[in-house]
Amino acid sequence: MAFFKKLKDRLFKSSSKLEEGLEAIVQEGGEEELVEAAAPDEPDPQPEPEPQPVPPAEEPEPAPAPPGVPDRPETPQPAPADPIPEPAEPVPGSPDYPAEVPEAPEPEPVTPPAEAPQPADPMPMDPFPEIPAGDPMGQTARPGILGRLLGRGEPKTVVRRTLDDDMLEQLEELLIASDMGVDTALRVTANMAEGRFGKKLSTEEIKSLLAQEVARIMEPVARPLPLYPKKPQVVLVVGVNGSGKTTTIGKLASQFRAAGKKVVIAAGDTFRAAAVEQLQVWGERAGVPVLTAAQGSDPASLAWDAMEQAQRDGADLLMIDTAGRLQNRADLMEELAKIVRVIRKKDPDAPHNTLLVLDATTGQNALSQVETFQKLADVSGLVMTKLDGTAKGGVLVALADRFGLPIHAIGVGEQIDDLQAFDPEEFAQALTGAAA
Template sequence: MSEDKPGWFGRLFGRKGPQPAEQAVDQPVEPPADSPASPAEGQPDFATGADAVEQVPLPPSEPAADAPDRNTVPDGIEGADLQPIAGEPERPPAGTAGDDPARGAEPAHETEVAREPAVEAPPVQPVDTAAALAHDALAHDGIGEPQREPQAKGWWSRLTSGMKRTSSALSDRVTGLFTKRKLDANTLEDLEDALIQADFGVETAMRVSEAVGKGRYEKGISPDEVRAILAAEVERALDPVAHPLVIDAARKPFVILCVGVNGAGKTTTLGKLSLKFKAEGRSVMLAAGDTFRAAAIEQLKVWGARTGTPVISGAQGADAAGLAFDALKQAQAAGTDVLLIDTAGRLQNKAGLMAELEKIIRVIRKVDPDAPHATLLVLDATVGQNALSQVELFSQAAPVSGLVMTKLDGTARGGILVALAAKFGLPVHFIGVGEGVEDLEPFAARDFARAIAGLEKG
């Protein structure tokens, strides 16, 4: 390649070959020898691009007389794009006095939002945290504001809907086991595992498995037949413990003590029971014995206000035994039919708290030697096998006379009720399958058994 022609790299960055003498314009002037070297000196052209562009002065030119002014809008469309859109309020030009000085001028293309006239905010009122918590709890219970629309469903519909998680889990396992193979030992073992996982307990699982396999080895059996056998065995296990809570009218007041761990739903259960007893025409009094939790006191007060039930309460941290004593004396003086005493939630393995429960019972027996006439242990179905230890240890501290099982709608292990019946034989008075007032109902073994097996009401 000749030296008078630039290479590809030079042509890429604008270097040109030698130009004819008559076309060269304003050749760069070499700096004086004693001038300091520029920073780019000694570097190739493409490092700075300084010599890549020829400086060609533009010849002076005057605009043509008839050339239109590019900074003006032709008369035909003057103001055409400045007219306000129909129905849209005019806005001041950007940067005028109408703009907010704190924000500066608004961009001319932005749509300005109409500002509402300033309204003076009302003074801030102090918030009663305990009352707010109680209100929230009652809203979930179905009696707070806003109130729920009345449900058209009956108890059976609510029961089957609440037991859906347990019945669906069992139905899926049963269908998978008994539609693909004949009945054999492995199939029965898998059925036992499914029942144990649903917290039916080993004893119940073995009994159901034995009933399913009786006379059916190496034969086919439909899932519906298995569910029918399951329902029959569950009903058989629960029928001896399905007893309603009987109020002895000869005892005034009939004292019901409510115990259980934190979060089991004791306060809510007492509120719902007060509604049921009032509906039966009984006079009721509530005692806010959960003095450790301010929200529990307020919650019970709201229940009392909604149902027209008097509530005996004290300050947070007050002696629970003393409050129960006073409530019983007042209920006696008023001739109240039923006294419902709430207690603080306590873990079953905390000896100090269990001793306090024993103290409450000792104190109220100074007023009535037979009190409490019923001690309800409220159990949360979602705790599963832990409910067994709760029954065992609470029974040592208090004369537990019956069980209330709540939150059966929140677990796929609803069989825990069967395991409790098999081990302790304590009466099951009520079960809960939701948060609403109507979702706590007396326990019926047949309905529960068919609901948990996924069968229609028989």
């Protein structure tokens, strides 16, 4: 799936903001140093991780587990490439190269034939004219040839800055400005600095360290939506208006359907006709039925009908959209609680997942939305939308660090395929601009 490769392009605003900031910090107090092109302290390229679809194409059906329990298929690790492959054949001149007459214990002295051809040119071309005496192999005097053979280019320069209090403070400010939040930014910079205080670091080295720290924080929360053998598995989708609930439901429904699941959608925001219409459009796109009710009718009664239809149809998944009016929290809380009460009459374990959809462009506001919705509903996992085109991608790090809620998927565009499984390393590299 090509779209997995697009994350870096999609997150360009977040990564370019961080990259530019890091570059400026290092340039400010750094000094130029000479390095080889393939300096040993440059970060090692990592093998591309295998992409994982949001619903795994062939997910094993796990035993029932409480919501939020991860169901993460093992990522196959690519076999590490042999960094120094054995040459297929010994190179002439190398110690392994077989001698011409290996058996002869005492070789006859070789007499040059009388008719041995004399060089026509009295001043033959020296293939290695610059080899100094005492260095017959020319190892020190041919950096160009040997260096190029070994993959090293001409000497390059890199700017490195000594990690001190000033630089740390600037790094903290940059991370806070990238929406990582104060606590997370301080923790990340402290971890990056550990054991490196007083050492000189280049922009690339800092990016790589930052990417490692971000990936370490994100790793525990990167969990696909858990699937249970329960039919229907009920997924309640909550979030403020405009966060991307409808779009996310459409994208998820499309991916589950492509994975062979039977899906039913319930348009639970019965008060807003536009929201219902929008969901119907997405249902058509995904090829999934959308249950609606008369405008202004009780969302809980629609949820009941949807449960009945999903059970009757033998659906694998029922996704229930909900209203996102935070203006009147008491009403919304009561509405969500009633939906849950009603569907529990049909299945005491439902809803099996309560997905909170968050809009990345709201930055730090996403943190308070999590707090609010955790009080309104039993949030089991997050989907972060609109990571494309925002410079606030760092908020995902703050969310993971503060709440530890599973991040099931990220939205990176408005098209049906623009929902990706959350890959912590790919995200960390895309966010920081570190080399893959």
